[in-house]
Amino acid sequence: MPVYFYQPAEDSYLISDCVKKYVYKLKSKKIKVLDMGTGSGFQSKNLINFGIKKENISAADINAYAIREAKKLKISVIKSDLFDKIKNKKFNLIVFNPPYLPEDKYDKEIDTAGGKRGDEIITRFIQDLKSYLLPGGICFLLTSSLTPNSWKKEVKKQKLNMKKIKTKNIFFEKLYVWEIRV
Numbered sequence: 685m686p687v688y689f690y691q692p693a694e695d696s697y698l699i700s701d702c703v704k705k706y707v708y709k710l711k712s713k714k715i716k717v718l719d720m721g722t723g724s725g726f727q728s729k730n731l732i733n734f735g736i737k738k739e740n741i742s743a744a745d746i747n748a749y750a751i752r753e754a755k756k757l758k759i760s761v762i763k764s765d766l767f768d769k770i771k772n773k774k775f776n777l778i779v780f781n782p783p784y785l786p787e788d789k790y791d792k793e794i795d796t797a798g799g800k801r802g803d804e805i806i807t808r809f810i811q812d813l814k815s816y817l818l819p820g821g822i823c824f825l826l827t828s829s830l831t832p833n834s835w836k837k838e839v840k841k842q843k844l845n846m847k848k849i850k851t852k853n854i855f856f857e858k859l860y861v862w863e864i865r866v
C-alpha cells in the first residue's frame with residue numbers, strides 16, 4: 685500500500701468536467717453521490733463546489749492514506765475494496781476515475797494499475813454497479829486508450845447502457861469518459 689494518495693491529474697479534471705456539466709443541468713441538487721476511489725477527495729471537493737450537500741456525498745477508497753485525507757472534507761468516507769463495505773446504499777450518481785493501466789508495462793501502483801491486464805478493477809466495478817444505482821441513476825467512468833476493452837463485455841452482460849461522452853488526447857494516450865446507465 686502506498687504511503688501517499690493520488691494527486692489530481694488530467695484524468696481527474698476530465699471526469700470532473702463531465703460531472704460538473706451533468707450536475708449543473710439538474711433541477712434539484714438533492715442527489716446521493718458516491719465518489720469511488722476518492723484519492724485526495726478531489727471529485728468530492730468539486731461535487732461540494734457544484735452544489736451537492738456534504739451529507740449526500742459518500743467516498744470510498746482502498747488506500748488508508750486517501751481515506752485519512754478525504755475525511756478532512758467532513759463527508760462520509762469508507763475504506764473499501766470497491767463496493768465491498770458499501771452495503772445497503774444506493775446512489776443517483778457514481779463517479780469513478782479508476783486505476784486503468786496494465787500493471788506490468790507501466791506500474792504496479794494501486795492508484796493507476798488496474799490489474800495485470802489493466803481492466804480488472806473496472807470489470808469488478810461494473811459487475812456490481814447496477815446494485816448500487818437508484819432508478820434513473822448514472823455513473824461516470826474514466827478509461828484510457830491503454831485500457832484493454834474486455835470490461836465492455838461486462839457492461840453488455842449486465843445489460844447496462846453506455847456511451848462515450850468525452851475524449852482527450854494526452855501525450856501517448858487518449859482519455860475517455862463514459863456515461864453508464866441502467
Ligand SMILES: C[S@@+](CC[C@H](N)C(=O)[O-])C[C@H]1O[C@@H](n2cnc3c(N)ncnc32)[C@H](O)[C@@H]1O
Pocket residue numbers: 689690691692693695696720721722723724725726727744745746747750764765766781782783794795796805
Ligand atoms: C486514478 S486515482 C483517482 C483519484 C481521484 N478520484 C481523482 O480523480 O483524482 C484511483 C483511485 O482508486 C483507488 N483504488 C484503487 N483500487 C481500488 C479498489 N479496489 N477499491 C477502491 N478504491 C480503489 C486508488 O487508491 C486511487 O485513490
